[in-house]
Amino acid sequence: MQDTLTTEDRAVNTAPQNTMRAAVVAAPKSIEVQEVTLPEPQKGQVRLRLEGCGLCASSIPLWEGREWFNYPVAAGNPGHEGWGVVDAVGEGVENMKPGDRVAALSYNSFAEYDLADADKVVKLPDTLAGKPFPGEPLGCAMNIFKRSDISAGQTVAILGIGFLGALLVQLAKNAGAKVIAISQRDFSLDVAKECGADEVVKMDDHYKIIEKVKELTNGKFCERVVECTGKEWPLNLAGELCTERGKLIIAGFHQDGMRQVNIQLWNWRGLDVINAHERDPQIYIQGIKDAVKAVEQGTINPDKLYTHTYTLNDINKGFGQLTQRPDGFVKALIIY
Template identity: 60%
Template sequence: MSMYASVISSPRTAVLQRVERPEPAAGQVLLQLEGSGVCASSLPLWEGREWFTYPQPAGAPGHEGWGRVAAVGDGVESLRVGDRVAALTYRAHAEYDIADSTAVVPLPPALDGVAMPGEPLGCAVNIFRRCDIGPGQTVAIVGIGFLGAVLTRLASQAGARVIAISRRPFALEVARASGAAHTLAMEDHWRILEEVKRLTGGAMCERVIEAVGLQWPLDLAGELTGERGRLVVAGYHQDGTRQVNMQMWNWRGIDVVNAHERDPRMYVQGIRDAISLMAQGTLDAAPLFTHRFPLDRLGEALEMTRTRPDGFLKAVVTP
């Protein structure tokens, strides 16, 4: 049996190939994928950092797949062929992928026909949980992409006043639609600080989420955090070391949380919780999937994720 899969054959080059279809081992399921999200964490591989080798395995590094169970391995009793599911897999830029049965979450009928890249939605829910956001708090979110938009929605629905900060006018419009009370252009460092001081009566923010992954937004996020507040690092800092103003952090007595989970069980729990929120109508992620590409155009989807033109939040690819 064979299938089509996208292969990153060299930096910034993705080709569609016919490859052998995988088969599930004991405790695994085979998924016939409806689609997979394109993640910004894949950009170092796409750009060609020196520690990667090419060609990459077929379907890699797709990890945001959803679809239907096509076959089950020995010992799998909780899932049946035909079940529609979201899953944590690792080669999902393909027609089929393998997943451990423990990393698969069934989708309810209320989500029929809805794109469901579970991993980024679960990631957002897990980050939100670690923020400890409650009613009446002022929350600054630095960076409004897909993740920042979901967090804006969750924080505003929790009763917080959200200040959304982004360099793109389109992203600020998305933040307002997601419940942000205030939006600020990420242009002038000191102007942002002064405006947040004005909005908070000088107290700054109880919670600040940095969702960009660069030095300046991290610096800004630290300065926006008020005394005894919590700074939550949600951005992917993959391009080297960072410097922080430890004197200020000490003086203000802030808590700093690295919100990136590394326990697969927590990933799956986040996916499960995100599915529940979507089925209840609490979270509507559909408007955030702004671009769709067929599988043979994965390279375009990755390049758009890299350049982030106005009007773009997140891409998905479909077989």
């Protein structure tokens, strides 16, 4: 085996790269993979050679098309669940170096490379080497759990068992709570059981669900109810499942219009309603750091929830599956 490069090899391997492949949402339900200019890190930034990026349901409206979006979208956008290896740093960056494996809070990660501010990057330990780590949704789960104030002895209902809901089942069980998982798909209820849910209830009939949860809690209902669907009906159902002075945690991303809720019920039961979304990037970063520890310690195990992987060339198919959610689908990753 040759241990050193020849002059010719050096010329080939050190040739500067100035382009990369990136997904561009050119029109609704149409993503093109294009060759675009490789971004250069500016002061305080790092460049990541991405290993992968998660597909997020919050990106479905952009992919499907809405009248308020303009196309084509910036290359790599809306990929925001990327992880990879630092390959270049900008001026003034001291806490990161090329070769560091990281998860990042960045926004154009449906591409081979992306830029991130150095203070919005979290180093990944060697214990997670080779493992996918979409930091943003993992950190989101940790932050929602913290806002939910779940503790041992409580009964917690979680509505919607996708990636987020499944992680919250794991976190609530680890905290010593009794967990009731409520979801539409039989497959997602099976996932909830595997994640430790004590009871599972099919999300089909509004009043049947209320009676079932009432029965499971001896008429007391739940101290904590976490809504993960982003839909109006489950949000109203969540209020019905809360006990008096319980906490209703809105974890679903409600982005497609106004909501009507039963505020009379919320008033009567004296509910604390917590909108568990964060906008401060540093809170997101702390959530990602907490997720690193939780995965290391086995508090959460996301590996079994990564059910589908696609290449950049297959990203349209990935979005189609994300929208349809066939049996077996929990979380999809684009792997480069």
